[in-house]
Amino acid sequence: MTTLVTAPGVGPLLRAWRERRGVSQLDLALRADSSARHISFVETGRSRPSEDMILRLAEQLDVPVREQNALLLAGGYAPRFPETSLDDPSMGALMEGMRQLLHGYDPYPAVVVDGLYNVVAANLGMTRLLDGIAPHLLTPPLNGMRITLHPEGLAPRIRNLREWRHHLRHQMERQLALVRSDELRKLYEEVSAYPVPDGPGHGAEAEELPPYPYFALPMVIEHEGHVLSLVSSISTFNTPMDVTVSELAIETFLPADPETVDYLRSLV
Template structure:
């Protein structure tokens, strides 16, 4: 097998097409001429490091891929990638821990770009109760845990609706970043049983809920995501905090009663 190595020009062109931008659109955003951009994409001109970073910013390229663009252009990466327990990321870790604690008694998870759970608060254990222990062996993928037939899936009252929403979201992410690992995950999840329907709005509906059968009765959650704005570290830029908010008063009361006693 042979591996095709894309040039910096080919990589820039691919990202521009992913973003559905014309050369004129990107040239205006980066404040360069379309002629110069055309030369960069065809290899007739070589970009400087600053030019690579300027174009990457205009294209909204993730930090991990900005490093890859720099390498393709012959420059060293400029965005570090460290473990979350690295002392240099103390501020980020403390912020994450503060959000997890503040969200109690409602569940919250911290995940990376591949949906691996990095941290969670105590209330998140309620979501994972009763799953096959093998699915809880690190690294734990929250989507596999949720949709696997031996995971949370049998307790999700609106499984087909949630699957449809989740897989649509992942396919949009894949179209944006072309991550091969994400493509593999989508194929795996799509092969699980449970169907795939697409939610329709209705009276009182503001978002697709997670309706979960528990010993406390059916609990209903809405989810929100939180990320670090302006991150300059690859790891931090790929962190997402998923918070679960009660979708009705009964769910809120049930969780508060568990926390109180």
């Protein structure tokens, strides 16, 4: 007779992550230096995985840091990774480093957001683009997705809104595939329901626009009578050991044409 070991939900959670990644039990076992039989026993609750095994499997399945803590709790262990507030003194060096990075990128726009796209820090290049948007969107916590896609935000000034909106929604969909977050799901549903304003590039005629002669899809946005083309790049921290840090993303906007370069430099 086999005795079931009580591990509150860690087996089904690991199986869900494995299936989400499209990895077989055998492949996962080879990656984690284990056996398919042991992986099967873990997933069905016949074997209780050690703390080290949970973390090893999570690493091979590319499980986010926050979700690794959830796996450990489900397995009866204490969370491994802290979730430190950015206001904590221990985060001082990190915050100062990010501020210096954003300042050095000026006059080009740059922003730091958390896992829910709330703005943690921004440089002058970014705040210049926010002129004229509704005050309620600038009430803390500022949210990058709301500011960009809300009809009273940047949306009416984005020439290729349909394409940029699709890009942002796809970005959120990829994130939702990696994490379990009711808050992120609600934000996705909220911004997806925003109406698309009328104007150039916003309606059906956007499909007839010529392809962009750029190396990546730019955000084409109006600013004080000028049309700017900006390509975004997102950076995250390697091997984060804190939940808060693991969810930070630094987004920088690179000018996609000489006219945008000249205009942004003229603002300094």
